[in-house]
Amino acid sequence: MNDIGIKSFELFLLHLGESTVFALIAVTFASALRLKKAKNRYLFYQLALLKFLLPIGVIAALAFRSFGASSETLNELVVTTVSKSSDYVANQASGGWIVFLLGTWIGGVLCMTIAHGIGLSRVRKLVSDSSVPDDSAMKRIHKILARTGFASAGKLPFFINNRFASIGIAGFFRPRIIINATFLDALSDEELLAAFKHELAHVDRRDNLWHIVHASIVTLFWFHPVAWILRYQLRLESELACDEAALLTGESPRDYAECLLKAASYHHHYKNSWVTAFTAKSLKMRIRKIVNFEKGKESIMKLITMHLVAFCVAGLFLGASTHLHAIGDAGQETTYELKDLDTHPKPLHQVQPKYPYELKKQGIAGWVKLEWVIDSQGNVVRPKVLESSLRDFEQPAIQSILESKWHPGTKAGKAVSVRVRQRMDFQP
Numbered sequence: 001m002n003d004i005g006i007k008s009f010e011l012f013l014l015h016l017g018e019s020t021v022f023a024l025i026a027v028t029f030a031s032a033l034r035l036k037k038a039k040n041r042y043l044f045y046q047l048a049l050l051k052f053l054l055p056i057g058v059i060a061a062l063a064f065r066s067f068g069a070s071s072e073t074l075n076e077l078v079v080t081t082v083s084k085s086s087d088y089v090a091n092q093a094s095g096g097w098i099v100f101l102l103g104t105w106i107g108g109v110l111c112m113t114i115a116h117g118i119g120l121s122r123v124r125k126l127v128s129d130s131s132v133p134d135d136s137a138m139k140r141i142h143k144i145l146a147r148t149g150f151a152s153a154g155k156l157p158f159f160i161n162n163r164f165a166s167i168g169i170a171g172f173f174r175p176r177i178i179i180n181a182t183f184l185d186a187l188s189d190e191e192l193l194a195a196f197k198h199e200l201a202h203v204d205r206r207d208n209l210w211h212i213v214h215a216s217i218v219t220l221f222w223f224h225p226v227a228w229i230l231r232y233q234l235r236l237e238s239e240l241a242c243d244e245a246a247l248l249t250g251e252s253p254r255d256y257a258e259c260l261l262k263a264a265s266y267h268h269h270y271k272n273s274w275v276t277a278f279t280a281k282s283l284k285m286r287i288r289k290i291v292n293f294e295k296g297k298e299s300i301m302k303l304i305t306m307h308l309v310a311f312c313v314a315g316l317f318l319g320a321s322t323h324l325h326a327i328g329d330a331g332q333e334t335t336y337e338l339k340d341l342d343t344h345p346k347p348l349h350q351v352q353p354k355y356p357y358e359l360k361k362q363g364i365a366g367w368v369k370l371e372w373v374i375d376s377q378g379n380v381v382r383p384k385v386l387e388s389s390l391r392d393f394e395q396p397a398i399q400s401i402l403e404s405k406w407h408p409g410t411k412a413g414k415a416v417s418v419r420v421r422q423r424m425d426f427q428p
């Protein structure tokens with residue numbers, strides 16, 4: 001793996017750590033503010049998940065290069081931000097670690113993409129197998145829809161499918177309502193009105209479209225538990241936000257709770273994550289919130305604080321990345337060349353590279369040109385391969401350099417950091 005690949009890996013780790021911290025800060029503030037409205041909590045969780053698509057720190061780091069920072073400065077920025085352990089992992093690239101991790105990531109993305117594809121095909125089949133309600137049912141549906149007060153109420157097509165759980169919205173750009181005929185007959189007009197308001201709130205919020213975005217992010221970051229947790233919370237908060245939207249229109253909490261309880265009895269029916277269904281997920285919590293629902297608005301100070309925090313947290317990482325450049329220049333020691341030193345570094349403990357068994361057995365010789373930095377404490381940092389006769393020799397050479405210990409070189413009587421370039425020969 002060349003130097004570009006290593007730096008790309010380091011920048012990815014920078015972005016991953018930054019997004020994780022951003023998510024933890026956003027969730028912490030959402031909890032600390034004790035936001036009453038689910039739509040406001042939803043905003044915080046959504047910002048945290050969308051941050052995974054926006055590598056602020058990486059953009060800032062690359063901007064430094066565009067404004068004239070040297071590649072060494074960029075490397076210092078990354079090494080300062082990412083721990084030494086990540087630097088060590090990056091240096092194992094020649095042994096195939098990054099290739100292995102990349103292959104594992106691609107495999108996970110493919111598996112999740114296939115699973116999503118199967119789910120979407122099931123939705124298409126569900127819609128194609130559905131039928132239009134009979135005249136009496138349609139007349140009742142339109143009569144109740146007229147009472148919902150939602151602008152989208154008269155624009156959505158209705159379908160009946162008895163395999164489907166209760167009622168839900170299918171489709172992303174052209175949503176349609178699918179309802180279980182038995183569930184339809186089991187509800188009173190007031191309960192059906194509550195169910196319609198809930199589903200129409202999903203349409204107005206474009207929740208199905210957002211589900212695609214959220215699922216795409218989780219697919220790309222399938223290995224990250226925070227992404228899964230955020231997606232779960234977003235699904236839950238979207239349900240609670242639609243509950244609130246229905247109750248804000250004057251819906252009776254009792255009728256709404258009764259409807260939710262009846263929906264719970266259909267939980268064994270068809271389920272699909274791509275369909276926004278009126279089911280009893282987190283039933284106890286939702287009913288408690290419905291019964292205790294208050295129409296009071298969120299405190300204006302909380303809303304102002306929420307938006308300020310969102311902007312400040314986003315700016316925090318951009319500012320931190322920017323100041324890291326200055327800190328790196330002020331706090332990182334200058335790296336000298338050997339010709340600039342008064343005394344050269346001396347080896348205290350050198351490890352001989354392990355000759356690859358098969359190559360030694362076949363009598364194959366080789367060489368590796370290396371570059372590394374010996375810091376003022378005598379530690380080896382940022383070793384990399386400049387050139388080699390055969391890739392199989394690169395990993396043993398890097399490993400031997402990493403395990404070596406040096407007495408640092410000096411300039412003007414002080415120990416300093418120095419760049420070393422050396423050719424390592426392998427003779428059977």
